[in-house]
Amino acid sequence: MRPIKNGGIIVSKNILEAPFVKEMVEVTTNLYHHGWDERNGGNVTYLLDEKAVTEYLDPTKVVRNIPMDFDGSAIKGKYFIVTGSGKYFKNVKNDPACNLGVLRVADDGQSVDLLWGYTDGGKPTSELPAHLMSHIARLSVDPENRIVMHCHATHLLAMTFSHDLDPRAFTRTLWQMCTECLVVFPEGVSVIPWLIPGSNEIGKATAEKMKETRLVMWPQHGVYGVGRDMDEVYGLIETAEKAAQVYTYVQAQGGIKQTLTDENLKKLADAFGVTPRAGYLNL
Numbered sequence: 001m002r003p004i005k006n007g008g009i010i011v012s013k014n015i016l017e018a019p020f021v022k023e024m025v026e027v028t029t030n031l032y033h034h035g036w037d038e039r040n041g042g043n044v045t046y047l048l049d050e051k052a053v054t055e056y057l058d059p060t061k062v063v064r065n066i067p068m069d070f071d072g073s074a075i076k077g078k079y080f081i082v083t084g085s086g087k088y089f090k091n092v093k094n095d096p097a098c099n100l101g102v103l104r105v106a107d108d109g110q111s112v113d114l115l116w117g118y119t120d121g122g123k124p125t126s127e128l129p130a131h132l133m134s135h136i137a138r139l140s141v142d143p144e145n146r147i148v149m150h151c152h153a154t155h156l157l158a159m160t161f162s163h164d165l166d167p168r169a170f171t172r173t174l175w176q177m178c179t180e181c182l183v184v185f186p187e188g189v190s191v192i193p194w195l196i197p198g199s200n201e202i203g204k205a206t207a208e209k210m211k212e213t214r215l216v217m218w219p220q221h222g223v224y225g226v227g228r229d230m231d232e233v234y235g236l237i238e239t240a241e242k243a244a245q246v247y248t249y250v251q252a253q254g255g256i257k258q259t260l261t262d263e264n265l266k267k268l269a270d271a272f273g274v275t276p277r278a279g280y281l282n283l
């Protein structure tokens with residue numbers, strides 16, 4: 001591609017070729033094909049290095065400023081690629097520029113500067129409070145965290161109707177449904193109360209739990225996951241969802257006759273060098 005002179009800065013690369021755009025296209029397409037993001041369900045935010053962004057975009061060229069009604073000043077100046085509100089994940093691969101946006105948290109912490117995307121005049125996901133608050137919370141315990149992902153994973157969602165919502169009980173069932181689970185999420189999963197989606201209240205509740213676990217259940221709605229890269233967060237959700245699917249089959253087959261014992265789980269943790277969340281095993 002020929003270099004483009006853009007506001008005095010030579011921007012020589014096509015953003016549709018940017019690895020972070022490709023990763024967003026790939027993950028939203030996969031989430032759609034899993035059936036976890038019907039219609040406009042789900043949202044993804046990906047924290048980007050300034051250097052990666054400025055290879056493709058002129059940071060001085062703000063397309064428009066979009067207000068938010070919560071305080072994002074802890075991450076002012078940070079860049080994210082974010083799925084659009086009301087956008088269908090099935091459509092992202094055919095039109096990334098309409099369905100995704102690259103934005104920077106403005107200096108006032110109360111708005112974001114759009115640098116690219118949402119070409120039809122769209123906005124970032126309505127779940128931006130939960131995402132940005134979760135980024136802030138997660139970065140405080142893991143400075144390498146980059147991604148927050150929300151989806152309507154079918155069997156996990158179903159479990160929030162039929163299973164005890166106590167996080168210890170919920171975690172233990174998932175750990176028992178597949179030997180890999182304890183190794184993948186030894187810290188367990190959190191569960192928050194049912195709250196209005198898109199609200200600051202659900203954002204605060206989610207972010208608080210993100211300091212302890214990388215998976216947070218939203219009862220009767222879906223799941224939130226975080227991770228350092230797409231594989232980590234996608235793999236986390238996929239593993240928990242698989243366990244929930246097995247649980248669904250087990251219930252349909254007449255219920256549990258035998259399962260992983262707490263001794264099995266302890267041996268597993270020792271073999272793989274992970275520490276199960278304190279107090280979650282009966283030993």
Ligand code: 13P
Pocket residue numbers: 040041042043083084085086087124125126127150197198
């Ligand atoms: P958005 O389309 O605003 O991202 O909302 C989808 C969703 O899943 C809300 O929880």
Ligand code: ZN
Pocket residue numbers: 041042150151152197221222
């Ligand atoms: Zn949702």
